[in-house]
Amino acid sequence: MSLKLYYDLMSQPSRAVYILLKKSNINFEPKYVDLRKGVHYTDEYSNNINRFKKVPVIDHNGFILTESVAIIRYLGRENLLPEALFPRADKVLNTRLDEFLEWQHLGLRAPLAMYFRVVMFSPDSEKIPSYQKRMETALDEFSTLWLGRGNQYILGDTVTVADLLAACEVEQPRMTGYDCTANYPVIREWMDRVRTYFNPHYAEASTIVEKIAAKRVPMKKPTAKL
Amino acid sequence: MSLKLYYDLMSQPSRAVYILLKKSNINFEPKYVDLRKGVHYTDEYSNNINRFKKVPVIDHNGFILTESVAIIRYLGRENLLPEALFPRADKVLNTRLDEFLEWQHLGLRAPLAMYFRVVMFSPDSEKIPSYQKRMETALDEFSTLWLGRGNQYILGDTVTVADLLAACEVEQPRMTGYDCTANYPVIREWMDRVRTYFNPHYAEASTIVEKIAAKRVPMKKPTAKL
Known part of the structure; x- marks a missing residue:
């Protein structure tokens, strides 16, 4: 599995996804997007990673997904999150x-x-x-x-x-x-x-x-x- | 099945849920909440239906749920929505x-x-x-x-x-x-x-x-x- 996380820890949903991945023992490649330098506004980022020019974003085996809550739902459905943290059975x-x-x-x-x-x-x-x-x-x-x-x-x-x-x-x-x-x-x-x-x-x-x-x-x- | 919908068609998410129920042929009991008269601020409504004092709300066999998107997800999981409108298998x-x-x-x-x-x-x-x-x-x-x-x-x-x-x-x-x-x-x-x-x-x-x-x-x- 290849999982990349595009993030900046200045961003609150970036921190949430980052912490969740670490706590759930999910290996990922951190891809720092320096918001204070406007990296999210570059053509390279907005054309290839996130057309909304925001963080966080995940790239899971080439599938790119934005929106922190959608990312968390996706990780849950992929059975990557502990049931206790993301309850699905109940x-x-x-x-x-x-x-x-x-x-x-x-x-x-x-x-x-x-x-x-x-x-x-x-x-x-x-x-x-x-x-x-x-x-x-x-x-x-x-x-x-x-x-x-x-x-x-x-x-x-x-x-x-x-x-x-x-x-x-x-x-x-x-x-x-x-x-x-x-x-x-x-x-x-x-x-x-x-x-x-x-x-x-x-x-x-x-x-x-x-x-x-x-x-x-x-x-x-x-x-x-x- | 008993499904009640608390709504006011002045509210945009109320309209969405109302139309979705009709289009999906789901029988429901309409419960009009007159926002212009402030019915959502009454103790009766906020204590018994929605502590957030908003519409829409559903009451499905006694299970009360707020937030239009959560309501739609719930109806989807209960297999009440057509797969085409709320795709789950893909x-x-x-x-x-x-x-x-x-x-x-x-x-x-x-x-x-x-x-x-x-x-x-x-x-x-x-x-x-x-x-x-x-x-x-x-x-x-x-x-x-x-x-x-x-x-x-x-x-x-x-x-x-x-x-x-x-x-x-x-x-x-x-x-x-x-x-x-x-x-x-x-x-x-x-x-x-x-x-x-x-x-x-x-x-x-x-x-x-x-x-x-x-x-x-x-x-x-x-x-x-x-």
């Missing part, structure tokens, strides 16, 4: 996993990634408070409607790919100096469990996040005006 | 369907729905031009990177649920007076094929869209300033 759990995987695009990823983008690339923007408010509404929902139902993980007391994808999203705004766990103890405790489960791979993949986060002054708590 | 087609279903959340739905929302609910907003630009970037990508590859439909020359979901999203901004097909002939021709295939159900489900669209003055073509 129909109810499989459906609840689907429900979360579809929810997280607009429910969690979009508001957090948009906040990250506006603070990183337009830091003087007057739009920051409204993006922060949207992010915190998403964190409220994630904390209460998915976590906070008395379970250790998103879908129950067993960790799944849902937790890994979500944790990598929740990690992202730390690079702007905003710690999503600071005001959400339920999220903080869950993050600790997810990190511990996926270590040492989680920590390895998050080195760049840690480095950038360490340089940032933590954001203040949102004011009443927000 | 592994490559199944994976390409996954790729589109995951892409469309942020690639198509988010930019179109955000434009729709800002024009409908904050029509004097100075933000409209930037939302229109984002929507048109998404339409460019959809037109060239998915359609425009020489096929009749998104995944090839056969219509699938991908086309239905996308068409219902592309339809939505018409209610603001913006016709997504006006400057995109590839999208217009594809929309005609999708509507025709899913009629009369497509037209029936789109009655409310047509009514509201008819009252709106068409938006001008974007100016050079955009």
Whole structure:
């Protein structure tokens, strides 16, 4: 089997797929795509690897596939992932996993990634408070409607790919100096469990996040005006 | 079998699931959730049907499921959908369907729905031009990177649920007076094929869209300033 992963660990879904491959003992050839140098915008990359100019991408024996959630589904169907992490036999759990995987695009990823983008690339923007408010509404929902139902993980007391994808999203705004766990103890405790489960791979993949986060002054708590 | 569908045809994923059920000859009990009256925000709805306060939702023999794409996957696994519309046996087609279903959340739905929302609910907003630009970037990508590859439909020359979901999203901004097909002939021709295939159900489900669209003055073509 030949599996190549095109990725940059600055990208949250790249980290999720990278960690998942390592944790599942899947051998792969790492193909680093330097987003900060715009390698994803080159003709070579967009013509041959990903017409959407994004990461991650896998090339499995010549079959090229984009979209992190589609990649994870594919690896599951190819029987490359442990049943516990990507439950397929238990129909109810499989459906609840689907429900979360579809929810997280607009429910969690979009508001957090948009906040990250506006603070990183337009830091003087007057739009920051409204993006922060949207992010915190998403964190409220994630904390209460998915976590906070008395379970250790998103879908129950067993960790799944849902937790890994979500944790990598929740990690992202730390690079702007905003710690999503600071005001959400339920999220903080869950993050600790997810990190511990996926270590040492989680920590390895998050080195760049840690480095950038360490340089940032933590954001203040949102004011009443927000 | 007892299947209930909670929906409002103002909602684009509601229309997609509604049309899919009709086209697949699946009997269901329609449960109208009047979004304009805020029925989705009532305690009764959010406590018993959907904690995310959205539509559509299905209740299949007491099993309640949210998220339109998860609902479609579930109906597919329950063998309620025709193989042609939701290909499962053809592994490559199944994976390409996954790729589109995951892409469309942020690639198509988010930019179109955000434009729709800002024009409908904050029509004097100075933000409209930037939302229109984002929507048109998404339409460019959809037109060239998915359609425009020489096929009749998104995944090839056969219509699938991908086309239905996308068409219902592309339809939505018409209610603001913006016709997504006006400057995109590839999208217009594809929309005609999708509507025709899913009629009369497509037209029936789109009655409310047509009514509201008819009252709106068409938006001008974007100016050079955009």
